[in-house]
Amino acid sequence: MTPAAPPRLAGQPATLVIDGRVETGRAVLLPRGELVHGCADILAEALATLPADIERVEVDMAGVVFMDTAGLEFLDILGGHGRRQAVPVTTANWRGQPLRILELAGLDPADPLRTDRPRTAGHPSAPTAGLPAGRQPGPESAPAPSAVAAERSERLRVLQEEVAQLRRAIASRPVIDQARGVLMALHACTSDEAWHILREASQLSNTKLRTVAAAVTASAESDGPPPPAEVRSALRTALGRLGR
Incomplete structure (x- = not known):
C-alpha cells in the first residue's frame, strides 16, 4: 500500500x-x-x-x-x-x-473493544445452552440487578485500588533505587542483596520500605542524619544475616 x-x-x-x-x-x-x-x-x-x-x-x-x-x-x-x-x-x-x-476490568486483551463477548454463567444475559428446548432460564439462573451492580462495583474498586498501589510504587521507586545504590557501595553487595536488606529492615522495624530507603539515602549525604534507632538496628540485623 x-x-x-x-x-x-x-x-x-x-x-x-x-x-x-x-x-x-x-x-x-x-x-x-x-x-x-x-x-x-x-x-x-x-x-x-x-x-x-x-x-x-x-x-x-x-x-x-x-x-x-x-x-x-x-x-x-x-x-x-x-x-x-x-x-x-x-x-x-x-x-x-x-x-x-x-x-x-474483565476485558479480553486480544480484543478489548469486542462487544459480543460470551457472558459468564449466571449473568443476566447468559446464553441458554444446556436448557431443554423451549425452556427459558428461571429467576434462580440469573442474579438480581442489584447483585450484578454490586459485582461491577467491587470489580471497579479492585481496579482503582491496584492503580493506586502501582502509582505509590512508581513514586517510591527512585528513593528505593538510590538506597540500593548506597548499600551496594557501602557493603559491596549486589542489587538483589541490597533489595533484600531494605525489605527485611522494613519488616523488622515495622517501618514502610520507602521510609527506610529515604533514611538510608539521607544518611549517605554529607552531614546527613543517621537512620532512626529502630531502623539502624534492623539494618544491622539484615546485614548480619547476609554476612556483611
Whole structure:
C-alpha cells in the first residue's frame, strides 16, 4: 500500500502522544505514554484528523506504559468511532501494567473493544445452552440487578485500588533505587542483596520500605542524619544475616 502523508497525531499533555501513519484505506495509531485523565480527548483529536475514506483503524498499544481507569474511557472512544464510521477498530500489543488493568476490568486483551463477548454463567444475559428446548432460564439462573451492580462495583474498586498501589510504587521507586545504590557501595553487595536488606529492615522495624530507603539515602549525604534507632538496628540485623 502507498503511504499517505503521515500526520503527527499528538495532544498537548506530555503524558500521552499519539503518532500515526495513514496508508490506503488503513490508519495505524501509535500512542506513547500514559492513559490517564485527558487521554480520551487526545484520542478524539487524533481520530478527528483521519481521512474520511479510512476503512480500518489499528491501534498499537506497545508504547503505553501506564493506565488507570481513564484508559477505559479511551477504549470507549475507540469503540464509538468504529460504530459511527462503520469501520473495524482494533488494538494490539497490550503489555505490562495496562494489560493487568484490562484483565482486572474483565476485558479480553486480544480484543478489548469486542462487544459480543460470551457472558459468564449466571449473568443476566447468559446464553441458554444446556436448557431443554423451549425452556427459558428461571429467576434462580440469573442474579438480581442489584447483585450484578454490586459485582461491577467491587470489580471497579479492585481496579482503582491496584492503580493506586502501582502509582505509590512508581513514586517510591527512585528513593528505593538510590538506597540500593548506597548499600551496594557501602557493603559491596549486589542489587538483589541490597533489595533484600531494605525489605527485611522494613519488616523488622515495622517501618514502610520507602521510609527506610529515604533514611538510608539521607544518611549517605554529607552531614546527613543517621537512620532512626529502630531502623539502624534492623539494618544491622539484615546485614548480619547476609554476612556483611
